[in-house]
Amino acid sequence: MTKKLKMLQTACSILLAVSLLAACSGNATPGGSGSSPPPAATEKPREVIDIEMVMNSWGTLPPETGDFVVNKLKEELDINLKIVSETELMDKLNVRAAGNNLPDLMMFSSANDYRDYASRGLLADLTPHLGKLAQVKEFLGQGGFDKTTVNGKVYGVAKEPTLRTFSYWIRQDWLNNLGLPMPTTLDEFNDVLVAFTKNDPDGNKKNDTYGMTGIFTGLHAFTPIMTTFGAAPTYQIRNGEIVNFYSDPQLKEVLAYVQKLADEKVLDPELATNSGKMPLDKAFQGMAGVVYTTWADMVKDDKVKVWKTANPDAEWVIVPPFKDHAYGEAVDYVDAGGSSGYVALSKAAGSNEEKLSRILELLNYISHGEGLNLVQFGLEGEHFILDGDKVTLTEKSGDAGFSWIYQFTGRPEQSYLAAKFPNQVSWIDQAAGLPRLTVYNGFITQLEGVNYADRDRFIEEEFLKFVYNKRDINDFDQFVASLNSMFMLEQETEHAKQILSGLGYLK
Numbered sequence: 001m002t003k004k005l006k007m008l009q010t011a012c013s014i015l016l017a018v019s020l021l022a023a024c025s026g027n028a029t030p031g032g033s034g035s036s037p038p039p040a041a042t043e044k045p046r047e048v049i050d051i052e053m054v055m056n057s058w059g060t061l062p063p064e065t066g067d068f069v070v071n072k073l074k075e076e077l078d079i080n081l082k083i084v085s086e087t088e089l090m091d092k093l094n095v096r097a098a099g100n101n102l103p104d105l106m107m108f109s110s111a112n113d114y115r116d117y118a119s120r121g122l123l124a125d126l127t128p129h130l131g132k133l134a135q136v137k138e139f140l141g142q143g144g145f146d147k148t149t150v151n152g153k154v155y156g157v158a159k160e161p162t163l164r165t166f167s168y169w170i171r172q173d174w175l176n177n178l179g180l181p182m183p184t185t186l187d188e189f190n191d192v193l194v195a196f197t198k199n200d201p202d203g204n205k206k207n208d209t210y211g212m213t214g215i216f217t218g219l220h221a222f223t224p225i226m227t228t229f230g231a232a233p234t235y236q237i238r239n240g241e242i243v244n245f246y247s248d249p250q251l252k253e254v255l256a257y258v259q260k261l262a263d264e265k266v267l268d269p270e271l272a273t274n275s276g277k278m279p280l281d282k283a284f285q286g287m288a289g290v291v292y293t294t295w296a297d298m299v300k301d302d303k304v305k306v307w308k309t310a311n312p313d314a315e316w317v318i319v320p321p322f323k324d325h326a327y328g329e330a331v332d333y334v335d336a337g338g339s340s341g342y343v344a345l346s347k348a349a350g351s352n353e354e355k356l357s358r359i360l361e362l363l364n365y366i367s368h369g370e371g372l373n374l375v376q377f378g379l380e381g382e383h384f385i386l387d388g389d390k391v392t393l394t395e396k397s398g399d400a401g402f403s404w405i406y407q408f409t410g411r412p413e414q415s416y417l418a419a420k421f422p423n424q425v426s427w428i429d430q431a432a433g434l435p436r437l438t439v440y441n442g443f444i445t446q447l448e449g450v451n452y453a454d455r456d457r458f459i460e461e462e463f464l465k466f467v468y469n470k471r472d473i474n475d476f477d478q479f480v481a482s483l484n485s486m487f488m489l490e491q492e493t494e495h496a497k498q499i500l501s502g503l504g505y506l507k
Contacts, residue, residue: 045078046078047078048074048078048079048080049078049079049080049354049355049358050079050080050082051079051080051081051082051104051105051349051355051358051359051362052082052084052103052104052105053081053082053083053084053103053104053105053106053107053408054084054085054086054089054092054093054096054103054105054106054107055083055084055085055086055089055106055107055341055405056085056086056087056089056107056109057083057085057405059085060085060401060402060404060405061083061085061402061405062083062402062405063402067402068378068379068400069081069374069375069403069406072374072379073362073365076365076371077358077361077362077365078358079358079362081362081406083405083406084103085405089108089109090110090113093106093117097117097122102122102346102347102348103346104345104346104348104349104355104359105343105344105345105346105349105359105408106343106344106345106346107341107342107343107408108156108341108342108343108344109341109342111147111339111342111442111445112445112446114148114155114156114342114344115150115445117155117344118148118150118151118153118155118156118344119150119151121347122346122347123155123156123344123345123346123347123350124155124344124345124346124347124349124350124351124356125153125154125155125350126154126155126156126157126345126350127153127154129356129360130145130154132357132360132364133157133360133363133364134364135363135364135365135367135368136157136363136364136367136409138367138368139160139367139368139372139409139410139412140157140158140160140367140409140410143158143336143337144157144158144160144409145157145158146337146443146503147337147338147339147342147442147443148342148344149503152502155344156342156343156344156345157342157343157344157363157408157409158339158341158342158442159339159340159341159342159343159407159408159409159410160339160340160409160410160411160412160413161335161338161339161340161410161413162340162413163413163414163417163428163432164332164333164334164432164436165294165295165296165428165431165432166223166292166293166294166331166332166431167224167292167293167294167318167319167331167332167431167434168224168290168291168292168318168319168331169283169290169291169292169293169298169316169317169318169319170182170192170289170290170316170317170318170319171196171201171289171290171314171315171316172315172316172317173313173314173315174196174201174202174289175192177201177202177203178195178196178199178201180192180195182319182320183319183322184320184322184323185322185323185324186225186228186257186322186324187324189225189319189322190257190260190261190264190266192211192289192290193211193212193261193264193266193289193290194211194264194266196209196210196211196212196266196288196289196290197209197210197211197264197265197266201289202286202311208287209286209287209288209289210265210266210267210268210269210287210288210289211261211266211267211288211289211290212261212266212267212268212271212288212289212290212291213267213268213271213274213279213282213283213287213288213290213291214268214271214274214279214291214292215271215274215275215278215279216271216272216273216274216463216464216467217275217460218233218460219254219258219463220292221271221279221292222254222258222292223292223331223332223333224292224319224321224322224330224331224332225254225257225258226251226254227325227330227331227332227333227436227437228321228322228324228325228326228329228330229250229251229253229254229257229325229326230250230325230326230327230328230330230437231245231248231250231251231253231254232245232330232333232437232439233245233246233333233439233441234246234439234441234444235439235440235441235444235493235496235500236248236437236438236439236440237438237440237500237505237506238327240506240507242493242496242497242500242506244489244492244493244496246459246480246483246489247480247483247484247489247493250326251476252473252476253326255463255466255467255473255476256473258467259466259467259468259469259473262467262468262469263469268282268287268288272464272468279291279293280293280297283307283316284303284306284307284310284311285310285311286310286311286314290319294431295424295427295428295430295431298316298427299316299424299427300421300424301423318427318430318431318434319331320434321434321435327437328435328437329435330435330436330437331434331435331436332434332436332437333436333437333438333439334436334437334438334439335438335439335440335441335442336438336439336440336442336443336505337439337440337441337442337443337444338441338442339442340410341408341410343363343408343409345359362408363408363409366406366407366408366409367409372411372412373386373391374403374406375403375404375406375407375411376403376404376407376411376416376419377391377393377397377400377403377419378396378397378399378400378403379400382394382396383396383397383399383400384397384400384419389415391415391419392419393419393420414428414429414432440496440500440505443496443499443500443503443505444492444495444496444499444500445495445499447488447491447492447495449488450487450488450492451487454487455483455486455487458482458483458486458487459483462479466479
């Protein structure tokens, strides 16, 4: 009995030892037959943070329910973004600034307003955090930060500017009717305008047409003429030197050429008072054969319907750049410092580490990939189909019409337009591909002590006098001297030189 008991105790001891070894083996060896390891501690979810953006959304508001952009941002970034639209934006911001209650994010429409807030210390300094905005920089380039640099510090992000697509458009059917080729020089252009005015291009046996219509303000209607002479408002860099449009000798050449057009009576007699869409209305009605405008005004489906209804034989085409240029072919100019808005953080938001981090994530997210597509087109598979890089809008794309207000850093304009207007892609590409002079206006801050409204009024009055022969073109130097004495033109040019040198655009 004792022997059996000892044998039983020994067996139990052996079984216990084996069991313990197995247990140890199971814990030490993945996939073993022992007990599973305890589950790893799960990461605590981030708290959802409220972020307020104040901007002028020009009447477009996000839907009260079903805002898929806000929902996606909450899902991806743990933020609850609220857009507040103010038509009197700066008045509202100034009130909130006075109460030390600025919103987390602001979208300034004006560079001057943005710079004013930065100079007053109301905005967060983003300079130490630029390394965390890699996707923003990849999208916008260094210019996205250069344009928001104030006193050597970056206080915001400049949105991608809209695509510049202005050029002269001409009635090809009128050229055909008169047996004229497309003008390739300024002399040929002058001859075409004379023929359009005097040779009955529409064949109705009435003296009811003129060469060109447009808007006079700022010599807008004559921009391709200006740029062919090498002039463009307001600041260029030419041969390594800064050039102010208003003191540029090439401007004198422009005014002399336009004065000749006025003398020949080939311009719309109401050109000096035209505004808004008046020039387009006249062009579409068959009153003028040339107008300076964009593809969107000319060849969108609804626009074509208007001018085809008025003139079934009408054919509008783009005038190529003139070949007798002074400093390179150009039909227009583009501002290297231009932006369609300036997004900035309040100083309070910038001092909140978690809120700052989340806002930087937001700016990166909407600047590339899924996030950029979201704010351009909506939800993939619902509002658009993506095949490689090609975007095709669905029948529900109209439901995403509000999403542009979330484009805080802008959008790649040409590809966006191609998706939105597939019927006009060839026109968009042609207009966008035309050569343009580069100006640097967006980088330049206004001088204190200069009343720019008075200056602009003075310039406009003198331009009218020059063009319509109320002032001798040889008084141009006197005109420049007046700008220097009355509006500090020389000081402003030196000021611009210092800014562009500091940014590295001038050596």
